[in-house]
Amino acid sequence: MEDLAVDTPPADPATETFVAHRNLLFTVAYEMLGSAADAEDVLQETWLRWVKVDLARVSDQRAYLVRITTRQALNRLRTMRRRKEAYVGSWLPEPLLTAPDVADDVELAESMSMALMLVLETLAPTERAVFVLREVFDVSYDEIAAALDKTPAAVRQIAYRARQHVDARRPRQMVPASLTRAALDSLRHAIETGDLQRLLDVLAPDVVLVADGGGIKQAALRPVTGAGKVARMFLGGLGKVDSILTAEPTVVNGNPSLVLRLDGQLDGILAVRVEDARITGLYYVRNPEKLTRVQSATALTLR
Incomplete structure (x- = not known):
């Protein structure tokens, strides 16, 4: 007796399309929000x-x-703007462990960097939406206008203002990932060994440290400026806790970063901004609620 063929139910076209574009939609939402948890909620609302x-x-x-x-x-x-007003201390984007293909995409890696995402935080919501869609995802003015219920002419004006604002505050130039890794290697060695001079050598004189503990983990409530102050914070703070501090290279938001551990337990993610071979910005996320996406890679795409 011949086996009866089992009919496979046809795939739902709506589901197929959504799944096919899910990584893109998540990337759009994350670039606009800086929060993976909120981006996931947006995707759920989009699906509904x-x-x-x-x-x-x-x-x-x-x-x-x-x-x-x-x-x-x-x-x-x-x-989220209202939530951030009540946030304890400095607010940093939620770091995402990313696959090598994200780091290989220079445009995506730049748009995801902590330094640029902090600049985007200074834009008004509509300006951020227009900037992200136009400058990051190359969406046409007509499509952006349809999404925001505005005229293409109005969108062009918003895009112009947002671009001027971002260009005035973004890093002057993108440095090769190899240069960032070299600076991070020096930073890692200095932190683990307590080598003050090596730490000062890799930090720019006007380096700024922004730490995010979210009121859960201890962190400076305001940005710390100056190589001496930043060095003392690392070597006099984390460097002298009654635990073994280790720093491991990783790739977060498409850019070389460090994962810091105390006695083998995850303490935080340290991202940097490098200019002229020295670190000008340090972004340390310690808030445990923001460290849920650094164990496995998040798929991201511009297309």
Whole structure:
């Protein structure tokens, strides 16, 4: 007797399309929000709206999904602004462990860097949405206008202002990843050995340290400026706790970073901004609620 063929139910077109573009939608939401947890919530809200859409009436499903995601992320961004006002100490983006392909994509790695994402925090919500969609994802002015319910002319003006604002505050130049790794290697050695001179040698005189403990872990409530003060904080603070401090190279947000551990337990993620072979910015995330995405890589894409 012949085996009866088992019919496989047809795939749901809405689900197929959403899954195909999920990494892109997450990247858009994360770039706008700086929070993986909030980006995931935005994707859930996007999905709930997407399944109600009549696909036969949608000519460009990818663009339509980006439009829904943008609107939901913009709503969430406005809510987050109120949360950040009550945040204890400095706020840093949630670090993401990323795969090698993210680091290989120079544009994506630059847009995901802690330094640039902190600059994006200074934009108004609509300016950030326009900047991210236009400058990072190369979305047309017409598509952005449709997503934000504005005219293309208005979007062009917003994009111009946002670009000027970001260009005035972003790192002057992107340095090769090899140069960042070299600076991090010197930093790692100095932290682990307590070598003050080596630490001072790798830090720019006007280096700024921003630490995020979220009121859960001890961290400087305000940015610390100056190589001497930053060095004392590392060697006189973390460097003298009654534990063994280790620093391991990793790749966070597409950029070389360090994962710091105390007695083998995760303490935080340290990202840097390097200019002229010296570290000008240190971004230390200690808030445990922001360290849930550094154990396994997050898939990200610009396309």
